[in-house]
Amino acid sequence: MKSPVLTNQDKPIPASLTHETVLSVHHWTDKLFSFRISRPQAFRFRSGEFVMLGLFAEGVPLLRAYSMTSPSWDDTLEFYSIKVPHGPLTSQLQHIKPGDKLLLGKKATGTLSLDSLTPSKSLYLFSTGTGFAPFASLIRDPETYDKFERVILTHTCRAVDELAFGKSILTALKTDPLVGELTNNCLLYFDSVTQEPYRRVGRITKFIENETLSNIIGQPPISQNSTRAMICGSIEMTQDMSTVLKKLGLSAGSAAKPADFVVERAFVD
Numbered sequence: 001m002k003s004p005v006l007t008n009q010d011k012p013i014p015a016s017l018t019h020e021t022v023l024s025v026h027h028w029t030d031k032l033f034s035f036r037i038s039r040p041q042a043f044r045f046r047s048g049e050f051v052m053l054g055l056f057a058e059g060v061p062l063l064r065a066y067s068m069t070s071p072s073w074d075d076t077l078e079f080y081s082i083k084v085p086h087g088p089l090t091s092q093l094q095h096i097k098p099g100d101k102l103l104l105g106k107k108a109t110g111t112l113s114l115d116s117l118t119p120s121k122s123l124y125l126f127s128t129g130t131g132f133a134p135f136a137s138l139i140r141d142p143e144t145y146d147k148f149e150r151v152i153l154t155h156t157c158r159a160v161d162e163l164a165f166g167k168s169i170l171t172a173l174k175t176d177p178l179v180g181e182l183t184n185n186c187l188l189y190f191d192s193v194t195q196e197p198y199r200r201v202g203r204i205t206k207f208i209e210n211e212t213l214s215n216i217i218g219q220p221p222i223s224q225n226s227t228r229a230m231i232c233g234s235i236e237m238t239q240d241m242s243t244v245l246k247k248l249g250l251s252a253g254s255a256a257k258p259a260d261f262v263v264e265r266a267f268v269d
């Protein structure tokens with residue numbers, strides 16, 4: 001199929017954006033794909049942050065927030081995307097191919113950064129769906145393991161095949177020359193699905209409250225003394241998870257006021 005992506009390479013772009021080249025694309029399911037683009041030398045970000053990304057549609061930049069899944073040290077930028085039926089951006093973005101041009105904001109931002117948390121022993125990264133994206137960045141950054149002895153990543157999706165991108169990153173990490181050894185010692189992974197049979201079916205809040213999570217990963221239950229956390233998912237998930245963490249004595253923080261946990265919505269409803 002010919003790409004319908006409207007990447008007008010000759011058109012002048014706003015000063016806040018750069019034009020980047022698509023390097024590779026991988027379709028994980030009919031609803032999810034990941035891609036790599038070139039990284040401008042001047043583009044700086046902290047692992048876990050997001051940026052505005054998009055393309056020209058009818059001559060006008062069409063941009064959406066996207067978390068980098070690649071770590072801050074990577075030479076290229078990787079993203080993980082939903083395909084929203086009739087979504088203004090993703091109905092076009094899903095057709096990109098290597099060589100196409102995308103628009104990238106010059107400034108990254110976000111609350112899911114290590115600087116937003118006070119020091120502790122364990123870091124929990126709670127995600128649903130594409131909320132996995134910022135954590136794919138953080139688990140590939142050695143700084144995460146400098147700051148925390150133990151990193152526990154949870155990913156909950158509707159269907160089993162929606163876990164595939166995350167699993168491929170975890171598999172590649174095992175032999176990663178930079179962080180492979182660190183992750184083999186420090187990183188624990190807990191997955192579940194909500195809408196079809198799997199080894200674990202249910203929401204992460206249920207697995208925390210009935211202590212399945214701590215039993216399966218072999219770690220003490222979450223407590224303010226030893227746990228910091230980041231949450232990224234739907235509005236319902238971020239609200240429910242925040243309530244659970246607050247009940248356990250953790251308080252919400254931000255870059256301006258580091259505390260026990262930080263939250264970012266994976267999309268706006």
Ligand SMILES: Cc1cc2nc3c(=O)[nH]c(=O)nc-3n(C[C@H](O)[C@H](O)[C@H](O)COP(=O)(O)OP(=O)(O)OC[C@H]3O[C@@H](n4cnc5c(N)ncnc54)[C@H](O)[C@@H]3O)c2cc1C
Pocket residue numbers: 050064065066067068079080081082084086087088089090091129130133134264265266267268269
């Ligand atoms: C801080 C932040 C970071 C984000 N990071 C990512 C990311 O890394 N990957 C990504 O795919 N999206 C991400 N998003 C969502 C993204 O900005 C767009 O909403 C998404 O690309 C769809 O764009 P669209 O124009 O096709 O549809 P939109 O008009 O933007 O969205 C239409 C509807 O689709 C649903 N929707 C949108 N995005 C998602 C999603 N990711 N998962 C489930 N349902 C969704 C919502 O109900 C939304 O109202 C992020 C959003 C925010 C606020």
